[in-house]
Amino acid sequence: MNILVTGGAGFIGSHVVRLLVNKYPEHTIVNFDKLTYAGNLSNLKDVADKSNYKFVKGDICSADDVNNAFTKYKITDVIHLAAESHVDRSIEGPMEFAMTNVIGTLNLLNVAKKHWDLNEKHTFHHVSTDEVYGSLGEEGLFMETTPYDPRSPYSASKASSDHFVSAFFHTYNFPVKMSNCSNNYGSHHFPEKLIPLMIQNIINMKSLPVYGKGENIRDWLWVEDHARAIETIFFNGRYGESYNVGGLNEWKNIDLIHFLCNLMDKKLNREPGVSASLITYVKDRSGHDMRYAIDATKLESELGWNPSITFEEGLEKTVDWYLENEDWVKEVTSGDYQKYYDSMYSNR
Ligand code: NAD
Ligand code: DAU
Secondary structure, three states: OEEEEEOOOOHHHHHHHHHHHHHOOOOEEEEEEOOOOOOOHHHHOOOOOOOOEEEEEOOOOOHHHHHHHHHHHOOOEEEEOOOOOOHHHHHHOHHHHHHHHHHHHHHHHHHHHHHOOOOOOOEEEEEEEHHHHOOOOOOOOEOOOOOOOOOOHHHHHHHHHHHHHHHHHHHHOOOEEEEEEOEEEOOOOOOOOHHHHHHHHHHOOOOEEEEOOOOOEEEEEEHHHHHHHHHHHHHHOOOOOEEEEOOOOEEEHHHHHHHHHHHHHHHOOOOOOOOHHHEEEEOOOOOOOOEOOEOOHHHHHHHOOOOOOOHHHHHHHHHHHHHHOHHHHHHHOOOOHHHHHHHHHOOO
């Protein structure tokens, strides 16, 4: 197989690429990435020299870029992760999200359809999010059958891309598989997102901006478990089906931040309570979804996937990784990140 992984230089994509390159030397893994602010080749320096790893700098919105990669590497399969992924940025600038997430996905589908003989075996795995289902109240879990109800420009763009993927299956019998996952955490997570942002600010004794009352709930999954779920669905999932991915691990934001502060006080040899004293309640996110929680029964019972570690273990590994990789943080935030941070947080 010659597998095109889009967004392979990003957070989740780099974990997927690493897993596939190491575990499947018989397959060629082509990382196709535009290298936006969120994409970084240093995420993959440990596999960059492997003979089954290739990199193409390209834009999923460009038919030429995608065509050239398909032709050059005789692409047989796609795992599509490239996207604009940050909800706060989508509130500030939704156009970019429609372009990349909707048009980019449609362009990829179109080019793959032109290249593939659908009598042969191919797979187009679209990686999506639980945010397409909207927001839960106190009860219930998102199922694959939950109606779509996206609330943010980000989730609206991902929902739209999901619909195009599904439309290609129904209209053209195009070989798609889909997954919708909850919040990931782990190494190589860009520091604009909650957990790595809090870790960085705790290290640097900067304030910890908690949106609203901190009562919103997210369902956290270790990124390497998501990568294994993608591997499982890509190889063994049924065509035309979507699979929810999550670890039944719900945390109120403020409880998670206190847990992280206590852990980091110990790691940094600080007096208990020093990190938590940095907590600052700030203006809420517009349209802030209250609660996400995933029912992953279908994936577990049909394909035998389960999360491999607890949140406590995963969070400690994550904190250790950030403490040992301050250079990575400096590198990925060296562009316009400080400008973004100031504009996002100074008027909250
Ligand atoms: P990320 O922002 O860390 O990485 C996105 C990658 O896509 C970057 O490498 C970027 O350079 C690349 N990219 C962006 N625009 C591109 C374009 N036009 N052409 C080619 N490459 C482009 O994102 P992530 O958090 O790793 O998320 C990956 C995918 O998983 C996304 O589709 C996201 O919606 C989905 N997802 C994320 C989470 C999560 O918790 N992070 C959970 C569920 C689903
Ligand atoms: O559910 C899956 C989604 O999870 C993915 O599809 C998205 O790509 C990913 O970014 C993530 O979206 P969230 O909006 O849930 O993640 P974020 O890390 O931005 O925020 C998590 C929670 O923390 C959310 O309730 C908002 C809150 N928050 C976030 C930041 C950045 C804060 O309170 N303060 C902050 O500074």
